[in-house]
Amino acid sequence: MGRAPCCEKMGLKRGPWTAEEDRILVAHVERHGHSNWRALPKQAGLLRCGKSCRLRWINYLRPDIKRGNFTREEEDAIIHLHELLGNRWSAIAARLPGRTDNEIKNVWHTHLKKRLSGAGQAQAQRATAAPKRKAKKAKAVAAEVSAVALDEPTTVPVSWPEQSLSTTSAATEDYSTASSADQNATDSFTSEEFQIDDSFWSETLAMTPDSPDSGMESAEPLRMDTASPPSTNDDMDFWLKLFIQAGGMQNLPQI
DNA sequence: AAGAGTCCCAACCGCTCGTGT
DNA sequence: CACACGAGCGGTTGGGACTCT
Structure with missing residues (x-):
């Protein structure tokens, strides 16, 4: 124009x-x-x-921004949401309370993408082994922001389905035991605190290519049966079950 | 200890979308 | 209907922080 x-x-x-x-x-x-x-x-x-x-x-x-490392659960959520929504970072961010589209985009490009690609294993390993820099910086940043912000940053409660927790608990454990220094640095963002409320899941599951409000191109259907699978078959089953329980593509509520 | 290489993130750029006139 | 404008979004990148050798 x-x-x-x-x-x-x-x-x-x-x-x-x-x-x-x-x-x-x-x-x-x-x-x-x-x-x-x-x-x-x-x-x-x-x-x-x-x-x-x-x-x-x-x-x-923004006072409601959650700073610090992404938990394993958050990363998994991003991966799943990216499967559903594609590169619509703002839509993904809307479903991850306290996270910004920019932040999610950065995380995706820096390690999640690598993790998903076959060669990403080594990278992912390194990422979990050496998040010190990130944690250190996040801490400094949090201090800076809290000094600036008039309101205390609020921790947005996010509840994760128990089943999902169980399927990812091993990974979460690995993640959380990466190093004690990391542990200290990420104290305020432990997986226990990362709880998504129920509306998160109903909204996420409501995302369908046919839903007019979903913004999904119909050319990009929900791919539950294609390559680029989640980390495990269990994960896949879990999401498939949830999807079916939600009524498949037809009976999904609009957001 | 220092230089090189790599990673990460804040910020910018340019485009599209929505709205008002 | 056409245009102008502001907001929002996604892609890209510069440079600081960190790790490796």
């Missing part, structure tokens, strides 16, 4: 945000909301474009 770029770069700051900018943005959003991102930087006195402010808020400053 040939529109002008969102921000005339003249005089607008780019690059990493400073703590002061974060503070200003958080204070402004808390006070006035963010009904108009384009006007927000001016009103708040920030030398940033609205787009940049929006991104910073959504991906970093």
Whole structure:
């Protein structure tokens, strides 16, 4: 359409945000909301474009963001949701409370994709063996954010089906015992705390290519019978059972 | 200890979509 | 109906952090 770029770069700051900018943005959003991102930087006195402010808020400053390592359960959920939804990161993020599309996208591209591809085993092993860097950074970031945010970050409860927990418990155990340092660093994100509420599952299972609200292309049907299987047959059976119990493709409720 | 290589993530870019006029 | 505009989304990348040799 040939529109002008969102921000005339003249005089607008780019690059990493400073703590002061974060503070200003958080204070402004808390006070006035963010009904108009384009006007927000001016009103708040920030030398940033609205787009940049929006991104910073959504991906970093929002009080309900859950920071820290992705648990094994979350990673599995991403994999399953990606099978259902494809690269619709925002849709996937909507089903993982506290996680952002950007974060999920990053996790997918950095290790989940590798893990799924056959050659990913070694990589995955390394990923579980050496998440120190991530944990360390996450801790620092969490401290920084909590210093900036006016509200305490809220831990969004997420309940995981017991059956799923049982099928992945071994993996979870491996994950959680990777190293004691990691353990310390990820204390606040243990699998016990990672509980998805029931609506998560009903919503997830409601995702169907035929559902008009699902946004699924009909060319990308639910592939329960194709390659790129989950980690185990048990997993596959579990998802298949759930899917069938939910009424298959026909009787799925709309979200 | 230091340099090279690799990984990860925050942020940017450009496109599409939805809405108002 | 056509256009303009803002918001949102997904792909990409620069550079810092970390590991390896």
